[in-house]
Amino acid sequence: MLSVRYIGHSAVWLSDGSTSVIIDPFISGNPVAKVGLETTSHHGLSEAVHADIILVTHAHGDHWGDSVALSKKGGTLFSNFEISTYSERQGAKAVAMNIGGSYKFAGGTIQWFPAWHSSSFPDGTYGGMPMGVFLEFAGKRIYHAGDSALFSDMRLVGERGLDLAFVPIGDHFTMGPEDALKALELLKPKRAVPIHYNTFPPIKQDGQAFARRAQSMGIDSKAMTPGELWEI
DSSP: OOOOEEEEEEEEEEOOOSSSSEEEEOOOTTOOOOOSSTTSSSTTTTTTTOOOOEEOOOSSSHTTTTTHHHHHHEEEEEEEEEHHHHHHHHTTTTTETTTTOOEEETTEEEEEOSSSSSOBBEEEEEEEEOOOEEETTTTTEEEEEETTTOOOOOHHHHTTTOSSEEOOOOOSSSSOHHHHHHHHHHHHOOOEEEEOOOOOOOGGOHHHHHHHHHTTOEEEEOOOOOOEEEEE
């Protein structure tokens, strides 16, 4: 069983019951997040966010986010060489990888794919090539597109037989809804969740309308609200 919790923006928290994986953990400063890093947060959580595996698609602050803080709580950060080494200098435990590379961990496999975007840290330091991530976990094949634009090689990811795809729909900085629907045609996932929208005014979109259009394509799609859990 795969448990999927949508934190908000592009942050998703996955679990197979024994190992937890978080992708793009933008939590602190995320205006839509209903979770926090500590149980004493103002959100009043019964459990703080934690993760064994921390995956970062690119260095922008709304994706790199709290990855170092989560690593200091016991998780291992996986990303490209630039993000991993930069995070290590800040105290994270990190594994440096790059596009095309894969890594087996207890419970699954990580592999990085290209994403068409940009990547720099909040202080302006270059963050290497932006990426999307393919994850085999909890018996499922999952793809998180990061902040990518639409590009035709998404079809190659789709050939792997995806159970779930996370695709940005916010427009302005990433794909908009129309391009994201075209991405789903290439990816052919069984299920899809729109991400990277409604966090800030420039990326306001109707996630429910997008999900209905994806459903009309035969894809089980859900516009998850921040904090919502979907068990697959």
